[in-house]
Amino acid sequence: MSAPHILVKDDGRVRIITIDRPDRRNALTPVTVAEMEAALREAADGSDIGAVVLTGSGGHFSAGGDVDHILDAAGGDDDAGLLTMMRAFHRVVVEIWESRLPVVAAVSGIAYGGGINLALVCDLVVMSADARICEVFVKRGIVPDVAGAYLLPRIVGMHRARELMLLAPEIGAERALELGIANVVEPDADAALATAVAKAHELAAMPDYTVALTKKLVNRSLDADLRGSLELEAVTQAAALRSKAAVEGFEAFRQSRGKGRR
Template identity: 45%
Template sequence: MPVTGVAHEVREQVSHITLTRPEALNALTPAMRDRLVDLLTAASADPDVRAVVLTGTGRGFCAGADLRVGGSPAGERITGDVSRTLRLGAQRLIASVLDCEKPVLAAVNGTAAGLGAHLALACDLVLAAESARFIEVFVRRGLVPDGGGAYLLPRLIGPRRAKELMFLGDAVPAAEAERLGLVNRVVPDGDLEKTAREWAARLAAGPTRTLALTKALVNASLDTDRTTAFAAEATAQELNLTTRDAVEGLEAFAERRAAKFRGR
C-alpha cells in the first residue's frame, strides 16, 4: 500500500525508492520505516529486481527518525520498552539493507543525520552530492548512537575516527566523507541522479546471484576468523557455479565475448 513520504517504482530491473517528505528533511515516521523494510524485503525476493537505489528529495537525504511522530506515549516507561522499539524499528531497518540480496545504492542528495546517516552507510555503495553532509547527531541530544551506528562506523573508518564523529557530532561534508571512506564518490549536485542511474544500470546488468553471495561474504568477513571466512567463500563459490550467469560468464570468457547476464 502507498505510504505518505515514500515513492517507489521499478524501472529497467531497478527498484527506485525515494523519500518524499522534504519539509521534514525526509525524517522517518514509523510507517515510512516499515515501508522501506517491506520494499527491501520484496526486492530480495523479486527475480526481476536486480538492484535498488535509495535517495531523497529536497535538501535532505534523511534527517533520521521523526521523534515527534510515533514516540513513546506519556506515562511510565517499562524496562525493555526502548530495547524492543529499537529492535523492531531502527535496527530492523538497517538489517533490511544489510540483508537485502540485491545491491543497494544510496544516492545521498543532502543532509544525512542520525538514523538517516546510518541508513546511507548501510548501503553497499554510496554516491554523495557535493552539498551532502553526514552528522552523528545523537550526542547533541544526549543519546547513544543507535540504528547500527556503533556497528557500522568502526568497520568503515576504524574505531578512533568513529569515536571522533560520535563524540563530537560535527557535520562531515561530502568531500571529507569521501576522504574518510564513508562514501564511494562525490559528484556535483546536478549529476547525482544521472550517476546513480548509470551505476544502477551496471549493477542490474551484473550476475545478480554472484553479487548477492559476494555481499554476504564481505558483510560477514569482519565478524569472523580466517578459517570460517575461507569455508564460507568456498561454499559461496560452490553455490555460485550452479547459476546460469556463472555458466554464461565462463562460456563468454572461453569464447572471447562479452557476457550477457540474466540475473539467474
C-alpha cells in the same frame, strides 16, 4: 507501490525508493522505515529488480529520527514504546544488509543521525557536494542507533569513529569521501541521483546470483575470522560455480580464448 512516507519508482531493473517527507527533512518514523522495508522486500522477492537506489526528496536525504515521534514514544511509563520504535528501525537495517539486492544510497543535503547511518548500511554511497552529515546523537543526549556504532568503526577505523560520534562534528561530502564514507561525490543532487541510478543499473546487469553471494561474503567477513571467512568463501564459490551465469561465462571465455589462438 508507493506509500504515505515513500515514493517507489521502477526504472527497468532498478527500484528507486525515495523517502518523501520533505516538510520534515525526511525524518524517519516507524511508519517510514516499515514502508521502506516492505518496498525492499517486495523487490527482493521477485526477479524483475536487480538493484535498489535509496534517496530522499526535497533536497535532503534524512534528518534522522522524527523528534515528535521520539518524544511521544519516550512519554510512556516504561520502555515498551521506545523498544518497539527501535526494533522497527532495526528491521529495515537487516532488510538492507541481508537483501540479495545491492542498495545504493544517493545522499544530498542533510544526513544526520539515523539518516547517515541508514546510508552506511547501503552497499554504495553517492553524495552530492552539498551533503552534510553528522553523528549528532551525543549532542542530543542519546547514543548512536541504526547500526552506526557497528558500521562506522568498520568503515573509518576506531579512532575516527570515536571522533565522529563523541564530538559529533558536521562534515561535508569531500571529507566523507576522504574517510571512505562516500564512494563518489557529484556536483549536485540531480547528478548524485543520476550516478546512483547508473551504478545500480551496472549492478543489476551483473549475474544476480553472484552479486547476492558476493554481498553476503563481504558482509559476513566483518565478524568472521580467517578460517571462517575461507570456509564461507568455499561454500559460496562452489554454489556460484554451479550457476548458469558462471557456466555460460566460462564457456564464452574458453571459446574466445580458442579463437585467439588460431
